[in-house]
Amino acid sequence: MVSQVQLTIAPASVAEVAQETPDTFTLVLNLADGRGPKDFVPGQFNMLYLLGIGEVPISIASSPNERRVMHTVRSVGTVTSLLAKLRPGDKLGLRGPFGKPWPMKEAHGRQLIVVAGGLGLPPLRPVILEAIRKPESFEGVKILYGVRTPSDLIFQSEFPAWEKAKGCEFFVTVDRGDAKWKGNVGVVTTLFPGAGIKPSQAVAFVCGPELMIKFVILELVKIGVPKERIFVSMERNMKCGVGTCGHCQLGPNFICKDGPIFAYPQIERFFPKSGV
Amino acid sequence: MASTPKFEKKYAFFGIRPCDLAAVRVMDKTMLVPGLEDSIYESRRKNSIFVVVNCARAEANCFCASMGTGPRAESGYDLSITELPGKLIIDVAEGRRNLLEGVELRPSTEQEVRSEDEVILRTRRQMTRHIDNESLATRMYAAIDSPSWSVVADKCLACGNCTMVCPTCFCNTVREEADLVADSVTRVRVWDSCMSKDFVYSAGGNPRLQRRDRYRQFVMHKFAYWHDQFGLSGCVGCGRCITWCPVGIDITATVNDVLGESPQGKEKMEVLQVG
Numbered sequence: 001m002v003s004q005v006q007l008t009i010a011p012a013s014v015a016e017v018a019q020e021t022p023d024t025f026t027l028v029l030n031l032a033d034g035r036g037p038k039d040f041v042p043g044q045f046n047m048l049y050l051l052g053i054g055e056v057p058i059s060i061a062s063s064p065n066e067r068r069v070m071h072t073v074r075s076v077g078t079v080t081s082l083l084a085k086l087r088p089g090d091k092l093g094l095r096g097p098f099g100k101p102w103p104m105k106e107a108h109g110r111q112l113i114v115v116a117g118g119l120g121l122p123p124l125r126p127v128i129l130e131a132i133r134k135p136e137s138f139e140g141v142k143i144l145y146g147v148r149t150p151s152d153l154i155f156q157s158e159f160p161a162w163e164k165a166k167g168c169e170f171f172v173t174v175d176r177g178d179a180k181w182k183g184n185v186g187v188v189t190t191l192f193p194g195a196g197i198k199p200s201q202a203v204a205f206v207c208g209p210e211l212m213i214k215f216v217i218l219e220l221v222k223i224g225v226p227k228e229r230i231f232v233s234m235e236r237n238m239k240c241g242v243g244t245c246g247h248c249q250l251g252p253n254f255i256c257k258d259g260p261i262f263a264y265p266q267i268e269r270f271f272p273k274s275g276v
Numbered sequence: 277m278a279s280t281p282k283f284e285k286k287y288a289f290f291g292i293r294p295c296d297l298a299a300v301r302v303m304d305k306t307m308l309v310p311g312l313e314d315s316i317y318e319s320r321r322k323n324s325i326f327v328v329v330n331c332a333r334a335e336a337n338c339f340c341a342s343m344g345t346g347p348r349a350e351s352g353y354d355l356s357i358t359e360l361p362g363k364l365i366i367d368v369a370e371g372r373r374n375l376l377e378g379v380e381l382r383p384s385t386e387q388e389v390r391s392e393d394e395v396i397l398r399t400r401r402q403m404t405r406h407i408d409n410e411s412l413a414t415r416m417y418a419a420i421d422s423p424s425w426s427v428v429a430d431k432c433l434a435c436g437n438c439t440m441v442c443p444t445c446f447c448n449t450v451r452e453e454a455d456l457v458a459d460s461v462t463r464v465r466v467w468d469s470c471m472s473k474d475f476v477y478s479a480g481g482n483p484r485l486q487r488r489d490r491y492r493q494f495v496m497h498k499f500a501y502w503h504d505q506f507g508l509s510g511c512v513g514c515g516r517c518i519t520w521c522p523v524g525i526d527i528t529a530t531v532n533d534v535l536g537e538s539p540q541g542k543e544k545m546e547v548l549q550v551g
Contacts, residue, residue, distance in 0.1 A: 001311060002312050051454075051461050054450075055450075119479075209481075210483070235478060235479075235480045236478060240448075242312055244306075244446075244448075245447060245448050245450075246446060249493070251501060252504035252505055273420070273421075275489030276483070276484075276489070276492075276493070
């Protein structure tokens with residue numbers, strides 16, 4: 001159901017900025033209306049707004065148990081390149097949250113497979129934190145994270161905690177290594193054979209570029225993970241957030257309200273078809 | 277801070293055609309989504325009356341008979357008029373008698389009602405463009421991979437004329453209009469077109485890079501997706517997209533091509549049976 005926070009831009013200010021990579025940064029926000037991370041469920045997104053410039057849909061990177069709402073953004077377009085210039089104390093607008101969250105309950109009692117490609121990691125970060133907080137809810141957690149190069153890795157300061165967490169295994173791969181890189185080289189699916197995935201018990205949460213999602217789904221299905229236990233976060237050009245502007249259609253779905261999280265069978269007919 | 281203008285002016289849509297009245301019915305679904313009613317549309321809609329003129333003649337690009345929206349309006353009007361030689365047959369919606377105050381009226385004779393039916397039937401028969409609307413959404417979904425999309429799209433210029441003249445296209449965007457002097461901004465909702473390359477562009481790339489993709493989106497949206505989104509067809513058969521296409525793309529031919537069908541025969545049979 002539509003709520004007022006989805007239709008009205010709420011004032012917010014920047015509490016902290018963390019530079020993740022040369023072009024990617026995390027904004028930690030204070031909301032003037034007093035809302036905090038618990039009001040934003042993992043998997044949902046907000047529209048971040050700069051007065052006179054416009055809005056951009058950005059996934060929620062904070063976990064409900066943290067102190068402040070966080071968004072990790074890559075500077076690529078008009079709005080995001082200006083968001084990159086924000087410093088603590090600067091003002092912006094926020095509309096949301098929008099969309100369906102990750103179905104955490106579907107993973108309870110099962111092996112949780114988190115597959116992230118590049119900037120697909122921020123919307124999965126709260127999933128990881130939730131899994132680490134309640135390891136007893138899952139039959140193990142596997143985090144598989146792929147990026148183009150070692151310098152594209154984000155949230156690096158959190159990696160040790162993810163590696164050490166009970167029941168949790170963290171795997172990283174890069175498409176192209178550099179002189180210092182000693183880890184795995186190859187696309188994210190090359191991590192699958194060594195990750196100890198138990199297909200019959202697994203529930204997969206996948207987010208990343210469409211091409212990566214496509215190959216991850218193919219691989220998961222191939223190793224025997226049931227399609228209805230593969231959940232993907234889809235990205236389109238969300239504008240209104242409530243299914244009235246028509247921009248984010250994927251077949252009959254408005255990704256902003258019917259997604260962005262879909263069980264794979266919901267979109268199988270249209271994805272990974274090209275050009276829909 | 278936030279305010280939306282109200283429109284209290286009264287409008288009479290006089291002489292609109294059944295296809296356009298059907299388009300209003302479609303817009304009522306897209307603009308008045310429960311909880312998300314467009315207040316501007318809602319206030320205008322509430323203050324409007326519709327006097328529809330049933331079609332006594334079909335134009336070359338009409339296919340309302342296929343879409344079930346014409347040539348006679350069945351509901352949704354305040355007054356409906358059918359022109360017969362030297363007289364008008366007027367159907368008055370319940371409670372709308374007041375609109376005809378001072379007009380000399382008499383009940384129509386059985387013969388006149390038959391003549392009206394004949395006029396409507398003649399108009400149906402005049403139509404040369406046909407789509408078989410039976411379970412069309414399901415059939416279109418099955419045709420999403422048809423190679424015919426590329427054949428049609430090879431001609432398409434992605435100019436957006438079709439979306440600009442379509443009476444049901446609702447896709448929109450918001451423009452920021454900044455005041456250079458004061459520090460205020462007006463956010464204006466404007467029409468947008470799925471034919472434009474920017475429409476789906478996002479940081480992750482452009483999912484509909486090819487003209488085929490964008491043209492297919494337009495057609496699939498009207499005939500398939502719309503049914504799932506709003507419970508009815510997004511096409512009312514007005515034929516404007518055919519009229520205004522600079523390269524002569526005919527949406528009825530597209531639908532028939534991708535479906536691999538030629539419904540001409542079937543439609544004619546139906547018409548003859550009615551007659």
